[in-house]
Amino acid sequence: MRSVSFRTRVLLVVLVVSIAPFMLLGAWLSQATLRGGEALLRDRLAATLEREAAAIAGAWVPIRSALLDLAGSASVAAACQEAHPALPAALDQALAALDRAVESLSFYDAKGLPVGVLERPEEARVRRTYVLGGPLTVELPVEESPGVRVGTMAARLSFDALRIHAPPPATAGAVIVAFDPGSGDPLLPTPFDSELARRERFEWNGEDWVVEYHALTEPGIVLAAAAPRALFTQPFLESAREGLVLLVLVAAGGLVATALLTRRMTASLRRLAEAAAAVAGGNLEGTTGVESEDEVGRVANAFDTMTRSLRHTLTELSERSSLAAVGEFATALAHEVRNPLTSIKLDLQEVEESLAPGSSQQMLQASAIEGINRLDRTVGGALAIARSGRIEKTTVDLVGIVRMAARNARGTFEERDAVLETPSENTPPIELMADPDALVGALLNLLRNAAQALPPGGRAAIEVDRVEGEAIVRVHDEGSGIAPENLERIFTPFFTTGSGGTGLGLAVAQRVVVAHGGEIEVESELSRGTVVSVRLPTDTGTTRSGHS
Helix, strand or coil, rough: CCCCCCCHHHHHHHHHHHHHHHHHHHHHHHHHHHHHHHHHHHHHHHHHHHHHHHHHHHHHHHHHHHHHHHHHHHHHHHHCCCCCCCCCHHHHHHHHHHHCCCEEEEEEECCEEEEEEEECHHCCCEEEEEEEECEEEEEEEEECCEEEEEEEEEEEHHHHCCCCCCCCCCCCCCCCCEECCCCCEEEEEEEECCCEEEECCEEECCEEEEEEEEEECCCCCCEEEEEEEHHHHHHHHHHHHHHHHHHHHHHHHHHHHHHHHHHHHHHHHHHHHHHHHHHHHCCCCCCCCCCCHHHHHHHHHHHHHHHHHHHHHHHHHHCCCCCCCHHHHHHHHHHHHHHHHHHHHHHHHHHHHHHHCCCCHHHHHHHHHHHHHHHHHHHHHCCCCCCCCCCEEEEEEEHHHHHHHHHHHHHHHHCCEEECCCCCCCCCCCCEEECHHHHHHHHHHHHHHEEEECCCCCCEEEEEEEEEEEEEEEEEEECCCCCCHHHCCCCCCCCCCCCCCCCHHHHHHHHHHHCCEEEEEEEECCCCCCEEEEEEECHHHHHCCCCC
């Protein structure tokens, strides 16, 4: 089964942690908008009903006061106690004096039997706008004296007249509905079946309507206000949808940005993994190629540093193996070659005494002796490498060692008609712990290399200095310099660019300096010369490495 990549896992995490909550938030926001819009709509409808009820109550108060006065009059009490073919003319005058909202008055005796009815002329009434339902009827007690009821006066009112000064609904599209609580008849026209308005919510004409109620005790009326929810909540819902779309766009943008960022990050990780695989396969020359400064970049830089360190370590181990092989070879070579070489050289020198000066045999003999000397130097250099790691330290004057090495190298400079400058006689001594013979040999090798690099008439110099707990010996030459591609190989045994060298001088010198806890640095420029710096600790506590 194929594993899911790191980038895919990151994108899935972003999708689950970011986009999914955005979608849930959008759905919740839509529902919350609907609920909030409906609550606000109901508040508006309730406020409309309160204004409607206040207008009706304001119109009803003076009418009620006049009706109470009439119900408490002696003429009404007398009319309710006895049946008359016609009510007194005074009651006709009293009805005419009442508000036009009162359409008629009906009188009943104490047993509830009708006594008579007074009707307001049709032309004097308020014109009704709704004729399907009955008018509003209000009953008032008729008392002969306080607590002694003798009948009932029923006033039939025009509901349109009561709410003639009512303000229009504050909510667009709202419909006011009124019911007579006694009969349940509707008192106002509605575009829908008035029975629907008896519910808190109903469906009509494909829309969802909400209803709010308000009951009046004086006069007894049940008011209702209904309005389509979508008409009020649609703008809020559209805003919520726009917000949801914006959230989706932001989430999609975040996902795209994450994809781009993770692509770059995973590309760095992929290069890092490829570099690690290359190192595991034995290739230590490659790098990750990651140049960022983030965490991945720091890991990549650390990996490159580790690879360089590993490459350097393996190179040192290879050189040490080479030195160990040279040492073993040199030991065997000394036993098997040096003694016969010495005998051959002595025999050739005896032969030289019997030859005539300037003869061709003498030239051949001299060439043979030179070949023996070169072979002896090669064996001696190999032995020097084998022995250079084993030193015996004592307190020495480094300036004196430098002068001794310069004296031993002077013949080499004279052969090349070159000049060697040495430290002045006023140079103060520098004491340190060292093996004098080994150190002289190492510096002598550096001076011979400098001489071999000089053209006829060239100049070289050796100087010594002391800086912050260490001594520095520098060998300058004005020779041809070392090519950059050869600088890393100059300490490798048997590596040489000269025709007469063995390639062992710098290897021996480095071996000796490292054994003293120091280090060698080489700076060179073609056609300008070379500077070799030897740094040695003057305090044994600062020794870097080496054997004693």
